[in-house]
Amino acid sequence: MMLQSRGKRTICKLGYHLLTVALLVVVIFIFTEAAGAFRGDCSFFHNTFERYGVGMTVALYFTRYLTFVTLPLSLFNFLGIVLYNTWPRTPTLKGTFLHGPFICFRVVTKGLYPNLVKKNLERNINICNSIGLSNFIFEIVTDKAIDIPKNMLVRETVVPFNYRTSKKTLYKARALQYCLEDNVNTLDDGDWIVHLDEETVLTKASVIGILNFIEKGTASFGQGIISYANEEIFCWVTTIFDFARVGADYGILRFCLKYFRKPVFSWKGSYVVCNAGAERNVSYDFGIEGSIAEDCFFGLTAWKLGYSFDFIEGEMWEKSPFSLTDYIKQRKRWIQGITRTFLSRSIPSSQKCGILFMILGWVTMPLTAPNAVLVPMYPLPMPRILCFLCGFMGGVMMFLFIIGALKSFNYQRTGLLKFLVICLSPVLLLPFFVLTETCAVVYAFLTFRTIEFHTVRKEEDRIIHVKCSSFKENNLVDV
Structure with a gap:
């Protein structure tokens, strides 16, 4: 009976995983459609240079192609979610060595x-x-x-x-x-x-x-x-x-x-x-x-x-x-x-x-983040495969938030309505997330010559910022 129960739970978890992968595919499809990968006119527009001007066209293409520096990150995130069960069974002790290694x-x-x-x-x-x-x-x-x-x-x-x-x-x-x-x-x-x-x-x-x-x-x-x-x-x-x-x-x-x-x-x-x-x-x-x-x-x-x-x-x-x-x-x-x-x-x-x-993604973020607005406002002739890759990358990034929400909350604990709101909230907050991350990137490189280890707040009733030391060029200064 115990083996049958475990087998049923394993099949159930596998079913959850297949549904999760299906949801990932749907999200990627939505993003690739938005990127124009399935439209017949996605690969060309007439008179692009005349439409936007030479300088503007070059700048738009430059920022558009910069997004591909993070393609490996999206690819490996995709593989990790698809190839390994996202709803594994709770681990059980495989050995009897509770008194084993220290x-x-x-x-x-x-x-x-x-x-x-x-x-x-x-x-x-x-x-x-x-x-x-x-x-x-x-x-x-x-x-x-x-x-x-x-x-x-x-x-x-x-x-x-x-x-x-x-x-x-x-x-x-x-x-x-x-x-x-x-x-x-x-x-x-x-x-x-x-x-x-x-x-x-x-x-x-x-x-x-x-x-x-x-x-x-x-x-x-x-x-x-x-x-x-x-x-x-x-x-x-x-x-x-x-x-x-x-x-x-x-x-x-x-x-x-x-x-x-x-x-x-x-x-x-x-x-x-x-x-x-x-x-x-x-x-x-x-x-x-x-x-x-x-x-x-x-x-x-x-x-x-x-x-x-x-x-x-x-x-x-x-x-x-x-x-x-x-x-x-x-x-x-x-x-x-x-x-x-x-x-x-x-x-x-x-x-x-x-x-x-990772570093290339950070360095280029201030230039690529505006694409969220520029892509729909200034469409460009792009090969269909690149349209698909843009949608793929955006879909995988969005899905990381969704799977994070699904794994962090349970609708039985929060209630179905609140659970759905939480799962959809990353969609609404994504522009704010990109803006916040961009601020962190700019801040990091503007202060790169100063080494500082910031200790974040850990308790609600205390706010402590610890700046132990600063390191400018080759000089260590205790503060």
Whole structure:
């Protein structure tokens, strides 16, 4: 009976996946139709130069063709959503090694939100206990002591103010490197580390997924999906914007980790599962260039050293930024950090191809974003295949928001009407999303010479902006 029940659930989940793929095809069809791919006159208009003028025509074509720099991102997101079940069964424990390899859940914090850290620490320990996990510890790595009550399952590691790495690494990477020092590290090479942010909440499915990943034993590093709308929502706009991140987790992240076994287009900084020995070999001592997007720099360095990656079933929960200001500053840091990673000579060009397309997408966004208005206002003669590709890219991008909404909410929890409004809201907010992302891009490159690690607001009753240091050219100035 149990096997029959599982079989029925598997068939049901497969049916959901097929419906999801069908919805993706419909969305792509709508966008390709809007782009003119199915109209008989889409490939030519008479007297284009006379109609718009030479300068205007050249500018329109230039911005139109620039959009194709992000085609690989759309293609791999499409493959990830289509080829792998978007509604997988909740993972079940495949082994019996709850008392097996030691797991350290490592949380890095500046110590600005002690109540949040303590609350989530208690919740996460309870999750681990609820599935019978016993061979684990939570390590809170903080710049400022937060006086966590003594517990056999908890270790508080305070990074000394005067600690300096050999390459003068800063911020979160500095704290992570401190944990790897011989006089601090207590883990054996066969142990495992799960990196969490201070707001990250575990789920039973994610812990089981981690245990299955470790038992599988085919990769040294892994990552899974993070969603942002499971509990109280403080800013609906940023939460809706982050639907795209959830969609990209199911798309490009999952495809690259499952198929290529590499973080081709980088990966996230939390829900990172690492073999302790492999992490120590890679290290976090990357210097200034690897201090802003330490997750990207670490992933590409591990790839360079030949380590394998894999995707982990089961999702964790986090929260989106509490304001648009934090959202823009968060994206600005990512853009600057990944760009500095790309410019680094420490990482070979073969590991940079994926982030190159990401950077090109950011750099060209201020020029390509106006196409949302220019395309219908100023139609151009375009080959049918290019019309189709434009529609394909737009459809996939829109669907990332839709699948993110479908995976973040349940109509039984919200009510059908509210659920439909939430799923359709990205369509209405897409121009605002593009504008916000464009502001982050412009801000990132206007302030590129200044290195800053912005800590977003994590609790509703506090607004804290931490500017630890600025780095202009070759001069480090403590602020």
